[in-house]
Amino acid sequence: QSALTQPASVSGSPGQSITISCTGTSSDVGGYNYVSWYQQHPGKAPKLLIYDVSNRPSGVSNRFSGSTSGNTASLTISGLQAEDEADYYCSSYTSSSTPIVIFGGGTKLTVL
Amino acid sequence: EVQLVESGGGLVQPGGSLRLSCAASGFTFSSYWMSWVRQAPGKGLEWVANIKQDGSEKYYVDSVKGRFTISRDNAKNSLYLQMNSLRAEDTAVYYCARSTDFWSGYQIDYWGQGTLVTVSS
Numbered sequence: 001q002s003a004l005t006q007p008a009s010v011s012g013s014p015g016q017s018i019t020i021s022c023t024g025t026s027s028d029v030g031g032y033n034y035v036s037w038y039q040q041h042p043g044k045a046p047k048l049l050i051y052d053v054s055n056r057p058s059g060v061s062n063r064f065s066g067s068t069s070g071n072t073a074s075l076t077i078s079g080l081q082a083e084d085e086a087d088y089y090c091s092s093y094t095s096s097s098t099p100i101v102i103f104g105g106g107t108k109l110t111v112l
Numbered sequence: 113e114v115q116l117v118e119s120g121g122g123l124v125q126p127g128g129s130l131r132l133s134c135a136a137s138g139f140t141f142s143s144y145w146m147s148w149v150r151q152a153p154g155k156g157l158e159w160v161a162n163i164k165q166d167g168s169e170k171y172y173v174d175s176v177k178g179r180f181t182i183s184r185d186n187a188k189n190s191l192y193l194q195m196n197s198l199r200a201e202d203t204a205v206y207y208c209a210r211s212t213d214f215w216s217g218y219q220i221d222y223w224g225q226g227t228l229v230t231v232s233s
Binding site: 003032033034036038044045046047048051052057089091092093097098099100101102103104105106 | 147149156157158159162171172173174177207216217218219220221222223224225226
């Protein structure tokens with residue numbers, strides 16, 4: 001089972017909005033509303049930003065939003081801030097076989 | 113506050129064994145699926161295994177099947193990963209993580225800080 005496909009890097013200036021894509025198949029992203037997004041700062045553990053495609057856990061800024069279209073999920077960060085500079089990973093349930101949870105390769109966000 | 117604290121990582125020779133532990137607190141451990149996820153140095157996240165609340169169901173990524181065993185002790189609020197026949201490609205930070213169940217797609221909502229496993233001679 002291949003990983004979900006994310007761009008290796010994206011960048012934006014403070015105050016701008018950026019979108020990170022996550023492309024899978026009908027057996028994962030396109031077939032289920034079980035897409036999550038995680039933020040990981042260097043040397044730290046991942047932190048849940050979005051679950052069930054578009055839901056934010058308590059305490060996560062509303063600057064982070066998620067959506068899907070077909071086999072592609074997207075994470076949008078609005079009003080970019082310096083502290084948003086981090087790696088971002090998408091994840092999805094997959095019905096193909098084990099692994100039953102697959103991750104994207106990760107996207108490095110640089111705030112210019 | 114949910115806390116997951118891993119231990120047991122270290123340097124091991126190829127072919128060797130290691131047992132990772134994860135101490136959970138701040139939630140009802142026996143009510144949740146639990147997972148192990150790893151991250152090789154400079155690489156992305158890879159789901160390794162998960163286990164049902166009562167230990168009756170376990171799933172593994174193909175690359176560790178037959179070598180790794182996930183288990184739990186609900187009385188001790190602890191999760192384990194027994195790793196045998198270790199290979200260089202198993203070198204990674206191993207994260208303990210809390211998961212939802214099948215009906216919510218096994219999504220991970222909390223992560224530990226990780227423990228580093230290095231397989232090298």
